[in-house]
Amino acid sequence: MKTLHMIIDGKEIQAEEGATLLQVARKEGISIPTLCEHHELSPYGACRLCSVEIVKGGRTKVVASCVYPAEEGLVVNTATPRIQKIRVIILELLLASSPKGEVEKLAAEYGADSGKFAKELTFCILCGLCVRYCQEVKGEGALGFIGRGVERQVVYYPHLAKESCLKCDQKCVSLCPTCILPNIFGLAIPAFDKTYPTVYPVRLLDENNLFNLSNTIK
Amino acid sequence: MATANFASVKNGGMDTFGKITEICLKYGGEESYLIQILLEIQNEFNWLPKEAMLRLQDELHVPLPRLYEIATFYKVFSLIPRGRNLIKVCTGTACHVRKAPVLINRVIQLLRIKPGETTDDLRFSLETVGCLGCCALGPVLLINSEYHSNPTTSQLEKLFSECL
Numbered sequence: 001m002k003t004l005h006m007i008i009d010g011k012e013i014q015a016e017e018g019a020t021l022l023q024v025a026r027k028e029g030i031s032i033p034t035l036c037e038h039h040e041l042s043p044y045g046a047c048r049l050c051s052v053e054i055v056k057g058g059r060t061k062v063v064a065s066c067v068y069p070a071e072e073g074l075v076v077n078t079a080t081p082r083i084q085k086i087r088v089i090i091l092e093l094l095l096a097s098s099p100k101g102e103v104e105k106l107a108a109e110y111g112a113d114s115g116k117f118a119k120e121l122t123f124c125i126l127c128g129l130c131v132r133y134c135q136e137v138k139g140e141g142a143l144g145f146i147g148r149g150v151e152r153q154v155v156y157y158p159h160l161a162k163e164s165c166l167k168c169d170q171k172c173v174s175l176c177p178t179c180i181l182p183n184i185f186g187l188a189i190p191a192f193d194k195t196y197p198t199v200y201p202v203r204l205l206d207e208n209n210l211f212n213l214s215n216t217i218k
Numbered sequence: 219m220a221t222a223n224f225a226s227v228k229n230g231g232m233d234t235f236g237k238i239t240e241i242c243l244k245y246g247g248e249e250s251y252l253i254q255i256l257l258e259i260q261n262e263f264n265w266l267p268k269e270a271m272l273r274l275q276d277e278l279h280v281p282l283p284r285l286y287e288i289a290t291f292y293k294v295f296s297l298i299p300r301g302r303n304l305i306k307v308c309t310g311t312a313c314h315v316r317k318a319p320v321l322i323n324r325v326i327q328l329l330r331i332k333p334g335e336t337t338d339d340l341r342f343s344l345e346t347v348g349c350l351g352c353c354a355l356g357p358v359l360l361i362n363s364e365y366h367s368n369p370t371t372s373q374l375e376k377l378f379s380e381c382l
């Protein structure tokens with residue numbers, strides 16, 4: 001494998017070809033906040049919290065470090081004022097929908113103002129960790145996304161879950177950065193603890209209402 | 219709302235499962251042609267019945283949630299029954315001031331369905347759309363891909379009777 005030379009936060013380092021900027025930074029002991037990244041799952045690039053600044057051909061550009069591959073001669077800055085500002089705004093937007101769990105923790109760390117944007121509590125930030133864990137790691141289909149844009153949401157297929165969830169390690173629940181997932185299950189499997197009120201507009205998709213899906217999606 | 223289910227689609231004389239297998243085979247059972255395959259299935263039935271999706275999951279080895287994720291992402295896919303003939307009435311600004319609401323009411327009275335609905339015999343679906351780009355003809359009604367300018371009730375009756 002080829003060795004690449006890069007500069008991260010002013011430090012000259014070597015990186016392996018094929019690694020993401022996030023992986024390279026972590027190896028150098030530089031911490032970058034993430035919400036939708038997990039080492040067992042393929043890169044997704046949904047939350048943009050891991051944004052960093054790169055300098056290429058004399059121009060600077062903001063990229064998501066969890067999906068951007070290491071490149072020869074790249075200059076990366078992980079905590080410039082511009083990057084800090086972007087992270088604060090992302091967190092403030094996320095706080096409007098889910099002021100809990102990991103989001104709450106990071107928001108406190110970055111001094112994000114929870115009152116900046118009007119609240120629209122769904123408790124899900126659509127990071128896809130639960131869905132991807134279920135589909136990629138477990139090879140199951142108990143969870144999925146439906147809809148697009150503001151209509152996008154996680155749904156739960158009870159008739160598939162009946163088979164898969166009981167024999168599963170149920171790690172999808174602990175992966176959820178906003179702690180809403182247990183409530184989603186709570187609707188169908190009472191054994192799951194409900195920690196927060198279920199504001200999240202969960203639709204349970206069973207055999208009978210599968211084809212009525214678009215009645216509820218405009 | 220039409221309560222039509224897959225059984226009535228089958229009664230239309232189509233060997234449904236055979237058709238889906240045939241469509242999948244045509245694309246070599248390749249997952250990368252999924253959208254093309256979904257479009258062809260929808261062309262066949264005018265919508266995506268649950269049974270078709272379950273069948274597709276087995277044929278292509280794509281998890282059901284993935285199929286529904288895609289089918290709910292694109293506006294062209296319908297997960298509720300849609301009729302063989304799609305009637306669209308333009309409610310764009312120009313058509314609106316040229317009395318599109320009156321035209322819609324005529325259609326509603328004839329077909330006894332509201333916009334967004336499908337007749338029980340799966341013959342017609344009614345939709346309203348934005349500007350169709352031919353405002354001078356307004357109010358405009360579209361039957362499948364044929365344009366009609368302000369048809370009267372008796373003209374509509376004749377046009378609908380020609381739709382199979």
Ligand code: SF4
Pocket residue numbers: 133134135138140141142143161164165166168169170171172173
């Ligand atoms: S517990 Fe159920 S939903 Fe969660 S990963 Fe396992 S199979 Fe999927």
Ligand code: SF4
Pocket residue numbers: 123124125126127128129130131154175176177178179180181
């Ligand atoms: S339920 Fe939790 S893990 Fe799943 S997409 Fe929403 S925030 Fe992410």
Ligand code: FES
Pocket residue numbers: 033034035036037044045046047048049050051064065066067
């Ligand atoms: S961690 Fe990179 S976009 Fe979410």
Ligand code: FES
Pocket residue numbers: 308309310311312313314348349350351352353354356357358
């Ligand atoms: S508004 Fe109806 S065609 Fe333009």
